[in-house]
Amino acid sequence: MYNVYFDYLKKFSATPLTSDEKALIRRNFRPLRLRKKEYLLQAGDICENYAFIVKGAMRMYSVDDRGQEHVIRLGLEDWWMGDRESFFNLVPSRYHIDALEPCHLLCITRERDLELLNNVPAYGIMKMKLDQQMEIANNQRLTSALADSAAKRYTDLIQRYPAFADRFPQHIIASYLGISKDTLSRVKLKLKQTQ
Amino acid sequence: MYNVYFDYLKKFSATPLTSDEKALIRRNFRPLRLRKKEYLLQAGDICENYAFIVKGAMRMYSVDDRGQEHVIRLGLEDWWMGDRESFFNLVPSRYHIDALEPCHLLCITRERDLELLNNVPAYGIMKMKLDQQMEIANNQRLTSALADSAAKRYTDLIQRYPAFADRFPQHIIASYLGISKDTLSRVKLKLKQTQ
DNA sequence: CGAAAATTTGACATGACTCAACTGGAGTGG
């Protein structure tokens, strides 16, 4: 379980973890299993746990006044899930997070996150780099949302994350792209005909 | 000049800066002035400087294959400007950054950023909180881009950043929102008639 | 096998884009 996370951390830092550090990480991350459709977070609650996905598929989404769901983020193995605003500022979340497949997670609370930050240098480095990656990815997603057609958005997404097409149902991907499930269905038809 | 930045830093940290720290900041941030339309960064170049805006208005934008400009980010006093991907990973940028008004900036290079990070705790805290704010803002902008109508996107933006309406020309705001200048003009007309 | 969920498809509505023309104001140079 934890080894998956140790391997993940290795990618961010040159120096390997000491066994003390590993013990500290084990002590501060709590394993959690979710069954399909179970919630990690519901809108209105405070996000107590930030989760590293060891195995499974998740989504974070909001629900607007008309009852429409909007997928904000999708997550697979080696990704993180949580509402950062709620987690750090202790405010009620606007988002839901649930499991689209059975999930194995490693969860951390705010206090324990701070503890690791102070005692495991590699942990801070990971977070810094993660923020960087996140901002870059967000910029790109934003650009494509603002500038590209539905078809281009879809093909770009699948090219970048081929796993998405297999792991997430189509209407979830449509929502993630900000297009209707009907339009995505038609887009895929046209793509199949063209090539 | 630097005092604006010291005041800004105060907002992030409980403990005030020592005079040593202030000296270090003075030494590592270089003042830079841009005239209107001057570039801080051009696509293809590596982003050498990350800039804190002491005074002025800036935009970061990309240009697509059809020659269309897409505004990714806008910046006013107390905001930061730079392409993080290019700055940290030393890769050529896809973006342009230019001044929409005469600007006073404080610029920092990658090495000097690291130096401050290692020697001024408040600097690291600022960056961490900034990342957090940025992610929250990005999430919201993304949600509105994917889910809301042109009219709602515009009113939300102006409500959140009233200064934008005064400081940025309308076609720039349109591009920032991902709508055409024509549509924004009509949206504003309709809003004026409704209320 | 059967119920529920996901996807596809058709008909129709509409919001937003494009293009081009026009207006008005700001800045510049003679």
Add this chain to the structure above:
DNA sequence: CCACTCCAGTTGAGTCATGTCAAATTTTCG
């Protein structure tokens, strides 16, 4: 200080992409 240019903003007409809704079909999974 006027004439001229340039740029931003407005407006109209026509088009197109995408949304909506409802029904039919297929797939999934208990």
